Amino acid sequence: MSSTLRVGVLTISDTASQDSAADISGPSLCRLVEAEPRYTVEVTACIPDDHKAIQKTVTAWCDDLDLHLVLTTGGTGFGVRDCTPEAVLPLLDRQTPGISHLIFAKSIQITPFAALSRAVSGIRGQTLVLTFPGSPKAVKENFEAVAQMLPHAIDLARGGTGKKTHEKMQGGPRPSGIAPTSAEEKGQTESSHGHGHGHGHGGHTCFHHSDREARTDAASLGLGTPVSRRLRKSPYPLIPMEQALSSVMDRVVPLPSVHKPVDESLIGAVLDEDVVAVEAVPGYRASILDGYAVIDTDGPGQYPVTAVSIAAASSNGSVTTLLPGQIARITTGGALPEGATAVVMVEDTLLVKSSEDGTREETVEILAKVRKGEAIREIGSDIQVGQTVLKKGQVISAVGGEIGVLASIGVQKVLVRQRPVVGFLSTGNEVVNHDNGEALKIGQIRDSNRPTLIAATKAAGFDYLDLGIAPDSPEDLEAAIKGGLAKCDIVVTTGGVSMGEMDLLKPILEQKLGATIHFGRIMMKPGKPTTFATVPNPNGGQPRLMFALPGNPVSATVTFHLFVLPALRKLAGYEKYMWPSVQAAVAHDVRLDERPEYQRAVVSVTPEGSIKVQSTDKNQMSSRMVSMLGANSLMVLPGRTAQRDSVSTGQKIECLLISNLG
Ligand SMILES: Nc1nc2c(c(=O)[nH]1)N[C@H]1C(S)=C(S)[C@@H](COP(=O)(O)OP(=O)(O)OC[C@H]3O[C@@H](n4cnc5c(N)ncnc54)[C@H](O)[C@@H]3O)O[C@H]1N2
Numbered sequence: 001m002s003s004t005l006r007v008g009v010l011t012i013s014d015t016a017s018q019d020s021a022a023d024i025s026g027p028s029l030c031r032l033v034e035a036e037p038r039y040t041v042e043v044t045a046c047i048p049d050d051h052k053a054i055q056k057t058v059t060a061w062c063d064d065l066d067l068h069l070v071l072t073t074g075g076t077g078f079g080v081r082d083c084t085p086e087a088v089l090p091l092l093d094r095q096t097p098g099i100s101h102l103i104f105a106k107s108i109q110i111t112p113f114a115a116l117s118r119a120v121s122g123i124r125g126q127t128l129v130l131t132f133p134g135s136p137k138a139v140k141e142n143f144e145a146v147a148q149m150l151p152h153a154i155d156l157a158r159g160g161t162g163k164k165t166h167e168k169m170q171g172g173p174r175p176s177g178i179a180p181t182s183a184e185e186k187g188q189t190e191s192s193h194g195h196g197h198g199h200g201h202g203g204h205t206c207f208h209h210s211d212r213e214a215r216t217d218a219a220s221l222g223l224g225t226p227v228s229r230r231l232r233k234s235p236y237p238l239i240p241m242e243q244a245l246s247s248v249m250d251r252v253v254p255l256p257s258v259h260k261p262v263d264e265s266l267i268g269a270v271l272d273e274d275v276v277a278v279e280a281v282p283g284y285r286a287s288i289l290d291g292y293a294v295i296d297t298d299g300p301g302q303y304p305v306t307a308v309s310i311a312a313a314s315s316n317g318s319v320t321t322l323l324p325g326q327i328a329r330i331t332t333g334g335a336l337p338e339g340a341t342a343v344v345m346v347e348d349t350l351l352v353k354s355s356e357d358g359t360r361e362e363t364v365e366i367l368a369k370v371r372k373g374e375a376i377r378e379i380g381s382d383i384q385v386g387q388t389v390l391k392k393g394q395v396i397s398a399v400g401g402e403i404g405v406l407a408s409i410g411v412q413k414v415l416v417r418q419r420p421v422v423g424f425l426s427t428g429n430e431v432v433n434h435d436n437g438e439a440l441k442i443g444q445i446r447d448s449n450r451p452t453l454i455a456a457t458k459a460a461g462f463d464y465l466d467l468g469i470a471p472d473s474p475e476d477l478e479a480a481i482k483g484g485l486a487k488c489d490i491v492v493t494t495g496g497v498s499m500g501e502m503d504l505l506k507p508i509l510e511q512k513l514g515a516t517i518h519f520g521r522i523m524m525k526p527g528k529p530t531t532f533a534t535v536p537n538p539n540g541g542q543p544r545l546m547f548a549l550p551g552n553p554v555s556a557t558v559t560f561h562l563f564v565l566p567a568l569r570k571l572a573g574y575e576k577y578m579w580p581s582v583q584a585a586v587a588h589d590v591r592l593d594e595r596p597e598y599q600r601a602v603v604s605v606t607p608e609g610s611i612k613v614q615s616t617d618k619n620q621m622s623s624r625m626v627s628m629l630g631a632n633s634l635m636v637l638p639g640r641t642a643q644r645d646s647v648s649t650g651q652k653i654e655c656l657l658i659s660n661l662g
């Protein structure tokens with residue numbers, strides 16, 4: 001028997017076959033399998049709960065690919081669509097009830113719900129076929145239940161004596177993720193195999209492992225897995241941007257509400273109640289001008305000035321009374337005397353007589369006719385008692401209108417959504433604080449991600465926590481992220497999400513933090529390895545959100561604007577949490593990339609009033625922070641197709657406005 005055991009992992013799920021990002025069990029199973037050095041996952045697929053599709057795929061994998069082991073996940077329960085056992089059983093030449101019993105016996109010790117699995121197992125030709133339930137937890141428990149004896153069983157199914165395998169197993173089981181012995185490692189690397197592909201066996205194939213030479217990507221998946229054993233293809237499906245965005249936004253639930261005083265700390269907050277005025281504005285009949293309160297029917301002419309009303313609190317709680325033929329001197333904002341029906345501005349009058357010392361005006365001539373009500377603000381003419389001045393869902397702007405209105409009617413506290421706190425952690429052995437005064441050593445870089453993202457967060461009005469820099473060590477990363485999760489609604493890391501052996505974020509999230517990774521790659525440029533997960537909340541309540549953004553500075557900045565800021569806005573209760581966009585004519589030809597691209601650009605209004613957009617920089621490499629300089633927008637460029645490989649000058653393209661127009 002070859003010492004490399006070739007495995008097929010088949011996800012059977014209606015949902016996952018429609019939306020590969022929903023497939024969590026398949027990738028989990030792949031990681032468990034590949035953590036064992038003797039296995040290689042050769043083919044994976046994701047198909048619906050369809051009897052025919054299951055039979056077609058399992059048959060092809062057993063008969064055409066002659067795999068050693070086929071593992072299925074999903075469709076073993078009591079659901080109406082669950083039909084994996086019914087589809088697989090007739091394909092088996094011999095059933096292996098012992099294996100099924102072992103799995104059952106172990107699972108039932110963990111949960112009585114194991115009784116609801118109808119999983120089967122057996123041999124078809126020389127291939128061992130096991131059906132597991134469709135949850136990552138069950139998959140792990142089931143696989144671990146049989147991991148120790150599987151190579152032996154496979155050997156026997158292939159007509160071997162099982163001796164060699166049996167001897168090896170005497171050393172005891174090795175939990176997944178633990179490095180193999182050097183002897184095992186040797187056995188693995190010495191082996192080679194040729195095989196075909198598993199394309200087109202019904203349903204949507206999520207990803208394939210093709211032959212060794214063709215494997216150019218690198219992945220570290222499984223803490224403690226030696227580099228030579230890493231997956232060489234990312235197990236995370238490359239999902240479209242729209243799917244990634246809805247995967248994030250569907251999981252963001254606005255934070256609870258709190259009562260807060262009316263002051264500048266409200267800026268950016270979202271009201272969670274209607275605000276009804278309990279005071280009128282103005283609360284008294286007030287003059288709009290500096291001049292004379294009059295009775296309009298008196299008309300132009302000379303009148304004695306019998307009273308004075310200067311804007312100030314009334315000393316006795318009442319106003320004076322104006323009789324026909326009298327006028328009162330008044331200032332802007334002054335309370336009108338009882339009986340006054342209009343105000344004449346001082347410019348439209350003449351002084352006829354003053355007191356000897358000049359401190360009093362005694363007689364004044366009104367030069368022009370005035371209309372009733374002129375220059376008077378009646379009680380409640382701005383805001384009436386009972387009027388709804390602000391609506392639930394409204395954002396308290398930094399412009400001042402909302403705070404001004406609230407202040408004008410004497411509201412003491414308002415109910416607003418809590419503001420989220422986001423924590424930023426830079427990761428990487430090479431990363432040093434940007435303000436480190438020392439000269440950089442070769443291989444070191446200054447941390448530009450944290451200051452950038454913190455600045456953008458502050459500008460957007462959100463609170464943040466600086467979690468510093470963590471080196472690429474599982475212990476440091478785990479501790480730093482846990483620290484962040486205890487205090488922040490969202491934790492954002494940058495770096496360590498791609499395929500290098502020091503890219504530890506994904507395995508740490510899954511294996512150390514109990515996170516559910518909803519996606520680990522997006523078909524976008526920049527930002528391909530952007531990772532989003534939900535993590536159990538250490539303080540209880542809503543799960544925390546984790547964005548593990550790529551380390552490249554532009555990738556981190558662009559994905560922060562595209563995912564994290566909208567998520568922060570939704571957490572804060574914003575109804576409009578996505579960026580606004582405009583259609584702008586490109587000022588130059590733009591070549592399209594194979595990935596949909598978010599080019600950094602400047603949108604501006606031409607003197608003729610049309611909207612144009614220009615790339616910030618021809619070189620839009622994701623490491624090149626200068627391509628962010630001056631950007632107020634991200635051009636939304638579609639992926640290249642056979643029909644279209646560029647956008648020509650003058651053509652219109654959607655641009656997200658991430659800052660003010662230039
Ligand atoms: N074999 C493959 N390699 C890579 C792939 C791939 O698909 N297959 N994807 C590439 C893409 S696309 C990106 S984006 C990057 C993402 O890398 P990581 O998220 O793993 O980040 P690191 O490896 O830690 O760092 C990448 C790059 O960024 C620099 N960096 C990291 N942190 C900071 C910081 N705080 N401030 C400034 N610069 C930072 C780091 O030094 C590296 O140069 O992976 C590609 N690789």
Ligand code: MOO
Nearest residue numbers: 526527528555622
């Ligand atoms: O997707 Mo990466 O962000 O191109 O550089």
Ligand SMILES: [Mg+2]
Nearest residue numbers: 496498500503
């Ligand atoms: Mg990397």
